Amino acid sequence: MSQTHSPSRRTFLASTAVAAAVAGGAPLLSACSSGGEGSKEGTTTKKEAEKILPAYRASDVVEPDIPSENGSRPGFTGKAEPxxxxxxxxxxxxxxxxxxxxxxxxxxxxxxxxxxxxxxxxxxxxxxxxxxxxxxxxxxxxxxxxxxxxxxxxxxxxxxxxxxxxxxxxxxxxxxxxxxxxxxxxxxxxxxxxxxxxxxxxxxxxxxxxxxxxxxxxxxDIVIPYYRQDVFEDKGWEVPASAQEFMDLAKEITAPRAKVWACEDMKWTAFNVFGVLPDKPYCWERQGEKLVHRIETDNYLEALEWTRKLYAAGVVHPDAMAVRGDAGTRFTAGQSMIINDGNAKWYGWTFEQSGKNPGFRVSGMDIFGHDGGDPQLYFAxxxxxxxxxxxxxxxxxxxxxxxxxxxxxxxxxxxxxxxxxxxxxxxxxxxxxxxxxxxxxxxxxxxxxxxxxxxxxxxxxxxxxxxxVEDWCGWQQRMGAFMKKPLLYGMQVREPNRWANLGDQFEDLEDDVVRGRKKVSDMQQAVEDWRKAGGDELRDWYRKLIDEAGESAA
Structure with a gap:
């Protein structure tokens, strides 16, 4: 499923979960349920989950050529048998x-x-x-x-x-x-x-x-910053290892008269570069005694500001700014050199181009910390x-x-x-x-x-x-070494209905901020409004849930 622009969270979930996968009676916590007797709000405790889960028994029918490491997918490189x-x-x-x-x-x-x-x-x-x-x-x-x-x-x-x-x-x-x-x-x-x-x-x-x-x-299986490895090698471009190096390289690559731009919308990669927490319900972290939402962190604002600077510098393809056309087509055509998308595209683009562009080679850029140090990533x-x-x-x-x-x-x-x-x-x-x-x-x-x-x-x-297979598995092994589980990882969490739509406006606001249509201060004001509209109450609800359910059941 091709994305026409930086994918929304919903369309990314759909395209990645389907395409990539094709590639290859305990009570709830009554303390976490504020809806009265029989309420289904909350989650299941670690203790109760252990009584419910099937006993894992690994399959030994087929052995992979590349074993899993740091959570990576096992890889199979051999020819298929009759x-x-x-x-x-x-x-x-x-x-x-x-x-x-x-x-x-x-x-x-x-x-x-x-x-x-x-x-x-x-x-x-x-x-x-x-x-x-x-x-x-x-x-x-x-x-x-x-x-x-x-x-x-x-x-x-x-x-x-x-x-x-x-x-x-x-x-x-x-x-x-x-x-x-x-x-x-x-x-x-x-x-x-x-x-x-x-x-x-x-x-x-x-x-x-x-x-x-x-x-x-x-x-x-997280968002991958892809780059045109074939063009990089031909031009002698070095893969960046910090946010500043990315900006410097992007300016070097961009040549509007030749209809070449450095990248597409990079917001999703920015979230990984700056160590931003995942979406709900895994969007909370402890900062001392406080429970903090992803939108309240400096990392979140810094990621948006960095992405905004890419747009402002003119290194992002203008069709990404206008949200038109197909980003993947621009990437494979050589109009943009870097793009972020789901993991299924590694094979998808390679297969698509193999018949008409034999020299085409795409690779995943190792995710770096914004300052050039190790990144902070979260398991999918x-x-x-x-x-x-x-x-x-x-x-x-x-x-x-x-x-x-x-x-x-x-x-x-x-x-x-x-x-x-x-x-x-x-x-x-x-x-x-x-x-x-x-x-x-x-x-x-x-x-x-x-x-x-x-x-x-x-x-x-x-x-x-x-x-x-070799490149993808290698990338996952390297990135997996920097991953950790967020709070409540692997748990199904049912939020109270009264807060179900509390954060709906943030994705559109993110896109407006990075494209310069809104200011970072507008996002800060939106966060304040979110707190007053129920965010602080939601925080209290999650604090109680985490304290009683355990931080992660997986």
Whole structure:
């Protein structure tokens, strides 16, 4: 999913969670709930979470070529084997021949319900799925209507960016508690689900119960400052190691008459360079005895000021200032040399350019501290998309749903993973020099559907461009060394509804400040207004929650 400008938090979540992933009954704290008896505000304590979580059992079916280090994705650089040589992670068919309805988003044209791909996967699992896919771009609208109706499918996929309005309360009331099936050693019946990292399961606890089947995210899947490595090497430009070096280099690169600018909007990278905290609910830090929100920190204002200076210096592409056109297209065309975007673009741009620009090489710039020292970075959310099972589903239907999820969560390099991702060899894809290549039928039929029911640990695996795997994994290993967990990391936190929209204006205001339409003093005033409008009360609520729930459950 290409970004037309600096991505909003919502669109970034959507594009990164989907594209990158494709690449590779405890009570709540009553003390933290101010909504009265039965309120679902707050989070689940560490102690209670331990009773709920599935017991982790790592998969040993396939070994990566590049092991995980500092939270990085495991990497696979080798050529893909023919289907017949792949190991199986689900040796016996787990489905019992039942029928399951599943609602999920789809970015593309829905395949026919009786297509060969659906028939092949259903046969392998032993469950017939009736897919009720919806346009991913308008999924939230349909989701709200379905959850408010009496006709909820057996499984429903809900991404984190759609968990607004009444969706969280619907999760509490409409979906089944999976703890009786998966908590502790019970998950052993489903080995691929047992191999999902514990942090992802931690984020699947909603309302004090294990409700979601997660798609794990990579711990170091953060916004990457990409640069045109091929052009840098040709021009002899050195990758900067401080905020000032970045500015100096940006001025050297920019040549408007040649239609070349140093960068696109760099706000997201600025947040990392200046060590700004993540978004809610991980937006708080302790400063002595005080609990401070990200927007109250000097780091936040300094990041905005630095980005504003880039715009003011004229080193940012003018279309980024005007918020028009496609930033990625400008980057690959050589109109801008540096851009920040999601991790999926490392491979995406390389693949896109390989046929028409063989010399194209993109790389990730190591994130530096603003003063040239080490950066302060924060681990990414452990999961961002979940599948939920209807609370009214029978035990038999729940087990059929879990059989589907266990199959879909097969690790890279297994028969099950290949079938889900590429379909039937010879029908939906062929192997060309160890690279699965979809046929015309495969392009039409093999869409990301089963994938949304659960997924294995996030990996990097591109047999057609192994150098991307090596470079990406190396970048993640280096950046992972500077990462830490923010307060409440890995916890699902339900804020009281009265403060749900308290900070909605800040993203637009950030963009106005960096483009010079507003002043940094306007942001400071907005923070004061936020405090008076409920920010200080929200701070007290979070202080109590953190004190009683624990700073992090992961």
């Amino acid at each position: 289907y017949g040589k792949l190991p199986a992670s689900v040796p016996e068919k787990m489905g019992k021949g039942g029928r399951v309805t599943i609602m999920s988003p789809l970015w593309g044209t829905p395949p026919k319900k009786d297509c060969a791909y659906y028939r092949a996967v259903d046969e392998a699992i032993g469950v017939h799925v009736d897919w009720r896919t919806q346009d991913g771009n308008t999924y939230g609208e349909k989701l709200g209507a379905v959850l408010a109706s009496s006709g909820i499918p057996d499984m429903v996929v809900i991404p984190s960016w759609e968990m607004q309005g009444k969706i969280p309360s619907a999760i509490d009331s409409r979906f089944a508690d999976l703890g009786p099936h998966l908590s502790g050693d019970k998950v052993g019946k489903y080995p691929n689900l047992a191999a999902i990292p514990t942090a992802a399961w931690q984020m699947s606890i909603f309302g004090g119960k294990l409700k979601g089947l997660p798609i794990p995210s990579g711990a170091v 959310n452990p999961a961002g998309i979940w599948a939920f099972i209807n609370r009214k589903a029978s035990r038999e239907t729940i087990e059929e749903c879990l059989a589907i999820a266990n199959f879909a969560a097969a690790p890279y390099g297994t028969k099950e993973n290949r079938l889900v991702r590429y379909g039937v060899e010879g029908t939906h894809y062929t192997l060309k020099d160890g690279v699965p290549t979809k046929t015309e039928q495969g392009v039409t039929e093999v869409q990301d559907t089963y994938f949304f029911t659960a997924s294995a640990e996030a990996v990097a695996a591109f047999p057609d461009h192994p150098h991307v």
